Amino acid sequence: MYAVREAFSAIRRAPLLAGLSAAxxxxxxxxxxxxxxxxxxLSQALGRVEERVEVVAYIRDGASSxxxxxxxxxxxxxxxxxxxxxxxxxxxxEAAREDIPEFRDLLSDLEANPLPASIEIELHPGFRTPDAVxxxxxxxxxxxxxxxxxxxxxxxxxxxxxxxxxxxxxxILGIGFAIVAALxxxxxxxxxxxxRG
Numbered sequence: 492m493y494a495v496r497e498a499f500s501a502i503r504r505a506p507l508l509a510g511l512s513a514a515x516x517x518x519x520x521x522x523x524x525x526x527x528x529x530x531x532x533l534s535q536a537l538g539r540v541e542e543r544v545e546v547v548a549y550i551r552d553g554a555s556s557x558x559x560x561x562x563x564x565x566x567x568x569x570x571x572x573x574x575x576x577x578x579x580x581x582x583x584x585e586a587a588r589e590d591i592p593e594f595r596d597l598l599s600d601l602e603a604n605p606l607p608a609s610i611e612i613e614l615h616p617g618f619r620t621p622d623a624v625x626x627x628x629x630x631x632x633x634x635x636x637x638x639x640x641x642x643x644x645x646x647x648x649x650x651x652x653x654x655x656x657x658x659x660x661x662x663i664l665g666i667g668f669a670i671v672a673a674l675x676x677x678x679x680x681x682x683x684x685x686x687r688g
Contacts, residue, residue, distance in 0.1 A: 519672040526668040530661050537654055544619040544647060546612040548631040551638040562636040563610060571618035571627050576611040580604045607638070621648050 548566075550559060563575045578586075583606040612627060624647055628640045 515675050515678060519675040522668055522675075523672050526664060530665070533657055533661070537650075537657060540650060541616075541619050541654075544614060544624060544643075544650070546614070546624060546627050546631060546640060546642040548610045548612065548634075548637040549639045549641070550608040550610065551636060552607065554636045558636050559610075562631075562634050565634065566610070566612055566627075566631065569627060569630060571614050571623050572612055573615045574613045576613070578609045578611055580606055580608045583607070583609065610637075619647075621651050 548562075559577070563577070566572050566575050581604065584604050587606060610631075612631065614623065614627065618624075618627075621644070624642050625644070628642050631637055631640045
């Protein structure tokens with residue numbers, strides 16, 4: 492109660508200075524809040540992009556279903572691999588028709604399906620770095636069931652650079668905003684002390 496009485500007393504003595512002090516503290520908290528919101532949104536955006544990182548292993552024509560299942564089981568034994576999904580030739584063609592509408596008519600007139608079946612390899616969070624993805628791709632390439640592996644090496648590298656730049660920028664900006672907030676609050680405290688005098 493003493494602190495509340497003192498606060499109201501200071502407001503009555505110098506309402507302008509007290510109001511300015513409160514406004515400066517509010518500004519400092521607003522700056523910190525904006526920084527936190529921007530950091531959170533950046534982290535969420537990078538997380539959504541990172542979730543799309545996967546390795547696609549294309550199944551060789553003529554591979555038996557037993558060999559494909561054995562290859563899937565071998566992939567699931569890798570610590571980096573979270574799940575695998577088999578995509579048949581028909582599913583690949585249907586997905587191509589939906590994803591590339593400008594080629595829909597061309598893909599509809601095909602007498603034979605030229606697209607291979609594949610295994611989509613989903614990775615655990617924390618293993619979506621260029622090195623981890625390359626390790627999984629190398630393991631898949633070594634299996635004779637697969638005739639090729641794709642994982643978007645270039646954009647995964649750019650994503651890793653962006654993630655590192657974001658972490659450094661967030662740290663630097665966080666320190667800067669913290670300093671600004673501390674200076675604003677210190678100034679507000681000095682104004683409050685001056686108002687009481």
